Amino acid sequence: MLFLQGVTYAHPNRDVLFSDIDLTVNRHDKIALIGNNGAGKSTLLNILAGRVKPASGKAGADSKPYYMPQLFGQYNHLTVAEALGIHDKLLALKEILDGHLTDMNLELLDDDWGIEERCQTAFAHWQLHGLNLAQPMATLSGGQKTKVFLAGILIHEPEIVLLDEPSNHLDAAGRALLYDYIQSAPHTLVVVSHDRTLLNLLTTVCELSKRGITVYGGNYNFYAEQKNIENEALNQDLRAKEKALRKAKEVEREAMERQQKLDARGKKKQEKAGLPTIVQNAFRNSAERSTARMKGVHAEKVGGIAQELSQLRGELPGIDKMKVDFDNSALHRGKILVTAEQINFAYKDQPIWHEHIDFQITSGERIALKGANGSGKTTLIRIIRGELPPVTGHMERADFQSIYIDQDYSLIDNALTVYQQAQHFNTGALQEHDVKTRLNRFLFTKEYWDKRCADLSGGEKMRLMLCSLSIGNQAPDMIILDEPTNNLDIQNIGILTAAINEYRGTLLVVSHDVRFLEEIGVEKEIALS
Template sequence: MLTLQGVTYVHPNKDVLFTDINININKHEKIALIGNNGVGKSTLLKILSGELLPSAGFVKAETKPYYIPQIFGQFNTYSVARALRIESRLQALQEILRGEVTETNLALLDNDWSIEERCQEALTHWGLGGLDLNQSMASLSGGQKTKVFLAGVMIHQPEMVLLDEPSNHLDISGRRVLYDYIASVNHALMVVSHDRTLLNLLPVVYEMGKHGIMAYGGNYDFYTEQKQIENNALNQGLKSKTKALRKAKEVERESMERQQKLDARGKKKQDKAGLPTIMMNTFRNNAEKSTARMKGIHAEKIGAIAEEVNQLRKELPDTDTMKMNLDNAFLHRGKVLVTANKINYSYNSVFLWKQHLDFHIRSGDRIAIKGTNGSGKTTLIKIILGTLEPGIGTLERVDVKAIYIDQDYSLIDNSLSVYDQAQKYNTINLQEHEVKIRLNRFLFPREDWDKSCKALSGGEKMRLMLCCLTIGNRAPNMIILDEPTNNLDIQNLEILTNAINEYQGTLIVVSHDASFLKQIQIERYIEL
């Protein structure tokens, strides 16, 4: 149905993004495409869709795929109808109904007399019933924009669909509809996502990385099992090669010591024998050449093993290099930090929640705040933090050190460089080289230290923020995460998950990602 052969893409600045990609997508096949940010997943989808031409290789398509890109405001100047690619068809229908039955209008409509009804049916299915097709996309939320494009699948009924991070802006109910669609559709599908619940609905995983694309014949859970087996083998290989390197160095040391003893013994015999100077020099030169030859043999062997060790280390997942090692928060576990008694908040004299809220938060709790988009989750966070006061009821709050991490990682100062941002948190006066060691550990090498924080991706900002917390050393008593997994690739999602699981303080999370909530061991929920 769709074939990529030898596809390479080079950026306009001549940087090579990927080379020699080969893919075959068959009819009815459903594929998950995963990989770290920056490997070119979105670019590959654009090439598959025909929106972008490869720098080399070719694409052969029996049908034009329906492509839904990541939504980040690029369609704000469009109407809903234009975003759905039906604007001219709807206009032709309206003109025909007004009596303008021209050949042009009939060609544009292409006998699709039910287009309006099909649009409303599709929009209703995605929870957008009654949406005006002439409405501006700018007036919609991120989740509504995503649903508009997903409704387009029902409208156009393509044979192949390409989805780029479709669950990013969807709430729990929206994700359920998406999951039902993924599980039930019969057309070909390729999905780029970090949503592990969604990925487990797809029977094949393609991993895109520095060595091209590797296919795994199973869902995401199967993929992670296979990767764990690969990583265990890598670690075992690294352990074995490191041991061999130590042994080779030990053999070299013993051989050189033995050779030095032999040379010293030989020299003593030569001195006693009273040999002529010219003969003594010959013996000494021969001994030196023998020692040098032995050194060369050992150096070559050690160098070869050291190179193998370095290669194995490069193959290990980056998550293995990052550890938070934060000091524990000061508060003892179980201390009551927040008590809410029948609280509510009102906008324009209308209460936000149908029922007043009663809850308490104790030190060490792991709590998720649940609710659909617009249910007031962020408002409740602000009340817990004390930046908003409830309109009714009472809220008692202990003064604790709390950090609020939103999905844009606003704690990162975009006016600073990566190194200056790290130094901003250096309250324990680490030496410059120690700060740079921490940056390296969180995948910020020398060439990134002067980079502006403004230029960092969401995943990079998350890693820099975690690095800053390790530099500050003292853990906050409470961490509040507001949709932290949006726009993170799987690698950075694993890094964030591992960091949270190391944290011993109070955790409050807003997230629609059920897999993430399970992995960070959420104990209870506040439902709005």
């Protein structure tokens, strides 16, 4: 069992990330922990793992959890065995087998005589063929590092497993193995993920937000249905409050017009009656005070409703606040952009594909580029963009404009501010206020304009990239997306999906996120062996 009781965490600058979190995870529960980027999911997972201390409250577990991090850079100076925390045990086993039967070696081994066999079995299961335990982590790809830590589950045999974005960097085959593990795992599981296929395999969804943790007793599809109901209720409240605000302003206007007519009639009567000036002034002052009181009452009512409306709008999901306005490609649909016949590429005279490739890309198509990690997808993208010529075969490429968007959003210049980045794409000479209006549409309000792009989250960079493309004078003829959802939370995946679905041009996508490919309407694929 795992538990959190009144847990609060604050950054070193004393900014509170979350407060008063209560959560109980029972034995064999399979929990999805979701939330927007910056909500504190990874921090909460580290608290559950005992790696981070909360500012207040209690966290505990009835056995030591196995923790898999999202990022692996801190392990690059270690070997595989050191990163998995088994180096000393393996060394002790080797010493014992070499005849050094010391108390220290026996204590380090802790009767775990099958450690080497479990390592071999685990590496074979996760398709880490030929991996050496003494190999430096720095020599491994992102997918291999992920598999190393997943293999650690079989090696350590824990009762509690905590996984932070475990499907990141995995190709289709790796994800299939992960999904099988999630379904069959006998452990207590807490998983932070934006992979909706994976989330559907977990039985409970816990959403972390500024309000705390909300528990939904079902998988991701159930959670999404409940959120849709909540969002529809919120939109109804919003429409009702907007109607109430219009009505309050109308009542205020009518009341003030009536009061002004009454004041004008009263003044005429006073003048006709020939009242002394001092009396007329007294009546006028009284009328003005009465009008001011009435105006104050109506202004307070209108202000109160406006404040409630602002609070409701603040609760809207980002996708409902955004206005995406993509231009269409200038090319007519169906124009042949690329024709490849029996092409291949080689490094050091070694062809990278076992079989030569044939394909055709026409304007307006939505295509998935599929292949395992290391199958040459990036090379083919460079060939399609005209950056590399194939070494064999025939290639015809029409004149078209393409933009390549990788998972790190390298189109964004980290040295620029948000406003400078938007201006960098302002080829149509939009006025300053027009550029800032576009930034507001993509949720970059005034306080963001002077913020450095280097300080933006993955989701914010994605939104700024979409904003920059919308500011450009002409949409690209082809957008190439390379694992675009890897660093995004669920909300920002929704924003990206909505934006891509408004784009009317050619789309080439590298992604292992099956649900994302379905939602953006991919209609054909180019598969690499």
